[in-house]
Amino acid sequence: MKNQIILNLPVQDLARSKAFFAALGFIFSDRFSGENAVFMNIVGDTIQAMLTTEPFFESLIGKPVAQAKQANEVVICLSCDSREEVDTLIAKAVAAGGRTPHPPEDHGFMYDQGFEDLDGHLWNLVWVAEEA
Missing domain, CATH: 3.10.180.10 (2,3-Dihydroxybiphenyl 1,2-Dioxygenase, domain 1)
Known part of the structure; x- marks a missing residue:
């Protein structure tokens, strides 16, 4: 399996x-x-x-659905192959109606940015340098 x-x-x-x-x-x-x-x-x-x-x-x-626009239990994090991929996906998310809850974070060896989808679920996109 x-x-x-x-x-x-x-x-x-x-x-x-x-x-x-x-x-x-x-x-x-x-x-x-x-x-x-x-x-x-x-x-x-x-x-x-x-x-x-x-x-x-x-x-x-069997219980009420939490409303992600009001509170979050999880952030879904996806790795990206480059900083450019992070920026491209964020731009697509915003153009499709999502929003960014914070500005990009650039730590040199790591770059990330998040977006909130239409229902408030949080997604974080991150690029990490191979040498890190």
């Missing part, structure tokens, strides 16, 4: 969220997708996300 990471993220508007992540270049699969969820490849076929409508997500967990 292949190891995978699959994030399950509740969203308010599935079509709008799919369009947002498509604008960033993420690829969607029909696998496990339907009217309540879409399956999104983040990094190849080893790290994916299942974007689910909030009511469907709530039916899976």
Whole structure:
């Protein structure tokens, strides 16, 4: 069996969220997708996300859905191949309706910037120099 990471993220508007992540270049699969969820490849076929409508997500967990625009439990961090890739993805996220919660941080050996998606989930993009 292949190891995978699959994030399950509740969203308010599935079509709008799919369009947002498509604008960033993420690829969607029909696998496990339907009217309540879409399956999104983040990094190849080893790290994916299942974007689910909030009511469907709530039916899976049996408790209220936390509103990520009000409080966050997790920050999803993705590594990038270069500073330019970080900046390009941030620009795409902002152009698609996301926002940046803080300016880029440049530590010389490491560069990062975050964005908040349409539902308030926080994503951090980071480049680290190989020699670090």
